[in-house]
Each structure stands twice: as structure tokens, then as C-alpha cells.
Amino acid sequence: MPGYSKIIGTGSYFPEKILSNKDLEKLANTSDEWITSRTGIKERRIAENETTSEMSYKAAIKALEMAEIGADDLDGIICASLSQDTIMPSMACLLQDKFGIGGKTFAFDLIAACSGFLYACAVADSMIKTGLGKKLLVIGAERMSPALDWNDRNTCILFGDGAGAAVIASSDTPGFRSFYMRAHGGYGDFLAFPSLGSNYFANIDTWDLKTNMIHMKGNELFKIAVKSMAEAADIAVKESGLSYEDIDCFVPHQANLRIIDAAAKRIKIDKEKVMITLDKYGNTSAASIPTTLDDAVRRGKIKKGDNVVSAAFGGGLTWASTCFTF
């Protein structure tokens, strides 16, 4: 059984259509200045006709290319998403079919909202270490735009669509050094999407779809997000056997620049080590960490051997962190 697992390739994909803050001024009662100062977001991508599985496929191809392996080398596919094309069949099955590797891998989706990618990495790491697979494709992908109320200026400005992928493989050297995962269902209504699930379909004749799109209690979420992300990052570093001086890069979930700044300050990570992509892509939920990681790798900000700490929080509430050597 292998001692470790590590990321051997990353990829990302965003749909072409850009929706800027200026564009949003025409849809909702808001302004570029207001959005930028409160969130750090300038624009986001919108998947008009592309499905979540199509975006996932494009991100996965790039990750496989970087890993220099073929799809038929994979033993398993794990998709982290809350906006799958369908729940049955799962997105992992749809993706497996696009690669033409049916019958050769396991495939399942994992639901943990914005923390989904880090949760999926933890699951992949443990499955590799216990011999359930040698090379796994882990996806974080979201098509948030159909779940938004475009008249609700508190939420529609925040989210974007996109997909990130990582190939995780067994390894003799670390790799992933630590994981930390938590959830608190008592805060479930801080960030919720009531209209996707059996509650909706069991009551479809009387359901008001318009008032049941994604909604968020921003202020309450802010406090918990800063605290939970900072704590989680801190635990991941401590349990990794590394010290903060060894950490080259912080890849946080890209929800809000103020949350990221406050969390980075708490754990005393220098600003230049913090990776930011939300200005261009907004909050892409489970896709934000793998796409930001891929961006940093391809721009040379993260090099082979660099130590990275990553942390996320999301609806549920869920939060998670990891420390790994790239």
C-alpha cells in the first residue's frame, strides 16, 4: 500500500461569457464600486448552454495532460459539486462516459458545497492509501448561474460558473500531509438552495421557485467563515509537520476578498502568498480551489516542491483544509 498520495496534474475551464459588474448594474440595483469594495469581484463567467459535466470534461483533459497520463489510466472519478447536470445519473458517471472509460473506474459525486473539493481530496487520499485506486480524477465544478435570483443583488453578484480538476496519484513522498474537515448543520440556513432536492419535487405544485433560489445570510456567514477557515488552515499546517515558514502559498476558497484577507491575517500568512482569482471569476463554489490552484501552477506561482495550505468553507455549513507539497 502506498505511503502517500499527491496531485500530479491540474486543469481548469471557464465558459467564455463574461458578466462584469457594469453588466450587473443593468440587471440589479447595484454598482461596480459597491460590488468591488465589498467582495473584490469585478467579473464572473456564465455558462449559457454549457453543462457542468461539459465544463468538467474540459478541465479534466487539461489535468490529465499535465499529469501525462491517459483517461484509461484512471481508477476512479470523484466529482464535488452541488450543481450537477443530474443527480441520477451522477456527474462522475457522465464524465466517465465522455472519456469512454465505462466499466473501468468507480464513479461518484460528493456533496459538501464549497468545501467539496477539499473533502473529495481527503476521500481520494484515503482511498489511494487503502488500495482502492492508484490514480483518481477529482473534480470541483459548478454551474451556479441557474440557481441565482438575478433580481437579488445580495447573491447574484457573488457567484460564477467554472470547473477545476486534479489528478491525484499514489506516491512514495508527500503529497498530502494533513486534512481537516468539519461541518455544522445548525447553520444550514446561512447559505441554502431550497429548490434542488426532494423537498421541492414533493411539493412542486405549490412551490414558489422564485423566492427559493440561492439565499445567504451574509453577515452571519462572514464571521463563521473567517473563524473556521483560519482555524482549519492553522490545524492543517500544525498537523502537516511543517511550520508556517515552510508554507509557500495559501489557496483559499474564493468567496469574498474581505473573508480571505481577514482569515490570512489571523494565521499570519503574508499577503503575497495568498492566491486570488475571485476578481475574475467570482465565487465558483467547489470549483474555486482547483481552478485557483491550477492558475497558480500555470503562472509559475506554485512550483514543484512548494508547500501549499488550502482552506474552504461553504453551505451546510461545511469547512475543510489541507496542507500539501506540490
Place this chain on the structure above:
Amino acid sequence: MAKYSMIAGTGSYFPKKILSNKDLEKLVETSDEWITSRTGIKERHIAGDEKTSEMAFNASINALEMAKLPQTDIDGVICASVTQDTILPSLSCMLQDKLSIGGKSFAFDVEAACTGFIYACSIADAMIKTGMANNILVVGVEKLSAYVDWDDRSTCVLFGDGAGAAVISAADKPGFRSFNLSADGKYKDLLTIENLGINYLADLSNRKKEDNYIKMKGNDVFKVAVKAMSDYTVLAIKNSGLASCEIDYFIPHQANLRIIDAAAKRAHIAKEKVIITLDKYGNTSAASIPTALDLFIRNGTIKKGCNIVSSAFGGGLTWGAMVYTI
């Protein structure tokens, strides 16, 4: 780090309302004789106003009682389901809240349709063996009635609602002995709920009501299911280190008596070792294996030390098998 993991307690829950074949005769053009001879199903339970998360909670309480474990000792919650109340927050987060263990465990949902419980057990086993948790609550639960077309006699006779739970704990003897998981997305159209997912919300104006319902190409599923279940049952036994004669019981996914009979025959498992619950509960998807296990532990059939093989197939298509000692 624990060398093994094992099932420390099981629980199940079914909603009170029973819908018999006789009742169905009044809803659609069918007959008790037709349903029984083709499926083996006599009646099923229907949740009505009860939510998936409420059924999951009731089953979990029973499992925790059998395990003699206070819920505060649970450090992870994994729900396998395609019929969660909502995807955001996840069913696992809702269950965690009902158990009042917010902030003390991780929580995520696994989507692998009817194979979900076996997938979730393999993940729980891997996470325990790699030290990510000591006690994980794994729940297979479905409210498929929310997606049943009560005018379609080919599907409405098949499905039922219910929840099964297992407490999986670190152990110094097995426990789980083998897992074999697979999927084949090229069969994605054989068993679907087309409108359950983001594609539906992205294309709301073009969607038909009939796509709200679970659809199945029964004949095609039958062939793949028999082969996949029997092949993987044989494979899991082979990988378990046990001889076929050491297997005391076969707990298959309870989809259809003819599939189970054919799979057992093909895997050379004697009829008296096959556990059947579908006559009373129908196909409860991810809930079928944990509820069958629990019912036959509680009626004294399955005793401590019994070796069991379980196999399942489901939408995606996904399939898998596991061998475990109670």
C-alpha cells in the same frame, strides 16, 4: 491507526403508510398477481409528508442504540442518497444538526444511486483506516415517492421509501474485508431522474412534467444488473480471503426478485443464504442493503461473526460489492 473497521450497529426506519399491490390496482391498470410475479414486491412504504432527513434521523438513532455509542462520539456523517431534502445544505449536514453534533464531525453526501451505501461504506472504511475518523455514521436513505409517476404502471409499482443506518467503527479485527466498486456511464440513460439537477433549472421553460419522474429501461437494466451483481459478488468474495462456503448470507440490493435470483444463481450462492426484504418494502435504492441488514440482525438471523456479501447496482450505472463480518 486502526487496522480494520467494522459495523458496530445498524438501524432502519420506514414510514407508517403502507401501499399494497391491491391499493395500486386502484391507481393504475395493474394487478397484485402481475406485480408479484414480475418483481416479488407485495407492498411498499410511502413517506408522504415525512422528509428524507427525518427518516435518516430515525434510522440513525436505532443504529447508535445498537452500537451503544453516544452520538457525540460520531466524528463523521456520510449519507448515500439521490433524494436528499436539499443538496445545499446537504442531507448529512441536516442529519448532523438533528443529532445535535454540529461542529464536531465532518459531513458529506455520496451520490452513487442504489450502490450508494456500498460506496459510502468503502469511503468510511478508508477514512477510518487512514485515521481521519474513528466512528462514522453511514446512512442509506431514499424518498423515491417524490419522483414516482403514479400513472406509470411500469415504475410506480417498484419503489418505496425508507432509511437504513450503520455505525462504522475502528476495530482490531475485520470487519470489512473487501470492496469492489465500478460504474459505466455509457448506460447513463437506463435509469434516470432527468429533472433532478441544475440542467432542469437552466432549461425550466422547456422541461416536461414527465421528466420529473424516475424512468427505467427495465429490460436493459435487467441484463446489466444480473451480470454486474454476480461478477462483483464473486470478485468481492475472492478478494476477501474467505472461501465461498464461509459466506453465511448474501444481502443484495433489493430491486427485483428475478434479478436477485438470477444473480445469486450465476454467483453460485445457495437460495437459503439470500436475504429478501423487497416483498414488504419494494426497491428503496440506497436504503435497501442497510435496512435488510438491520432487519435480519434484529430478527436473529444474522448473528455476530456471520460473514456477509452484499452487492448492488443502480442508476449511473454504478455497481459494487463488499464482504464483511458482523
